[in-house]
Amino acid sequence: MPRRIRLRKVVAPPIFKGYKPYGAHVESKEHIELLYEEYEAIKLADYDLMKHKEASELMGVSRPTFARIYEAARRKIANALVEAKEIKTVYGNAWLEKDWFVCIECNSRFTIPKTISNHNCPLCSSKNIESINKH
Amino acid sequence: MSKIVITSSGNTVKSDFDLRFGRAAWFCIFDDETKETKFYENEHINANHGAGTQVAEKMLELKVTKAISGDFGPKAKELLDKFNVQMVIVQEETTVESIINKLITK
Structure with a gap:
């Protein structure tokens, strides 16, 4: 049995569901699935211009693994561009660090979905909470 | 109302x-309003597999808005997150009653 895939930390998930080509002569019915961690890899390396070593540390994986994720992402995007395929973003093997908070009072960890407006601990109502994202 | x-x-x-x-x-399932x-x-x-997903689906069926557990698997997390169910991780040995008491006394 292969080793379990370690979850990759994604700080900022994509703010879109996908991309669609337009004006293509032949409409491709296929689509490619870009995983969150692949999006994150492209973002860290080519948008934030980080070194692969730094980026891999941020995502909690080794540098070679980061390079593999990054390569897979580039190839998928190239494939989509050339063959005019739709790109869909899917969750993949990611965990979203940004969504998790910890309560300083009772030590519970929790998420705050968009539908909840008050930012306090769901268990003890303490306002003394902190994002786990902080370094 | 929240469950x-x-x-x-x-x-x-x-x-x-x-x-x-x-x-x-x-x-x-604790009802916030009726305290039942x-x-x-x-x-x-x-x-054998997919217990987390199936349970998460059941919770969505029951219209749960908050889930309190020791941890959530990646698939359950994804599903609950998608349907805006708040997840709370408590990693201490305790009883259901004491958690409910915490919820009530806020």
């Missing part, structure tokens, strides 16, 4: 809190 699910190892409020989500023995509790047995406890 809160607490993973439990038995079918009473005196039962120990279960630290697993997909493979918890029982689920205590209802217990559901986990049918997926011995599922």
Whole structure:
């Protein structure tokens, strides 16, 4: 049995569901699935211009693994561009660090979905909470 | 109105809190408004795979808005997150009753 895939930390998930080509002569019915961690890899390396070593540390994986994720992402995007395929973003093997908070009072960890407006601990109502994202 | 699910190892409020989500023995559904509790047995406890997903689906069916457990698997997390269910991770040995008391006394 292969080793379990370690979850990759994604700080900022994509703010879109996908991309669609337009004006293509032949409409491709296929689509490619870009995983969150692949999006994150492209973002860290080519948008934030980080070194692969730094980026891999941020995502909690080794540098070679980061390079593999990054390569897979580039190839998928190239494939989509050339063959005019739709790109869909899917969750993949990611965990979203940004969504998790910890309560300083009772030590519970929790998420705050968009539908909840008050930012306090769901268990003890303490306002003394902190994002786990902080370094 | 909000319904809160607490993973439990038995079918009473005196039962120990279960630290697993997909493979918890029982689920205590606590109604925030009526303060009533209802217990559901986990049918997926011995599922070979996908217990977390199936349980998460059941919770969505029951219109739960908050889930309290020891941890959530990646698939359950994804699903609950997608449907805006608040997840709360408590990693201490406690009872269902004491968690409910915390919820009430806020």
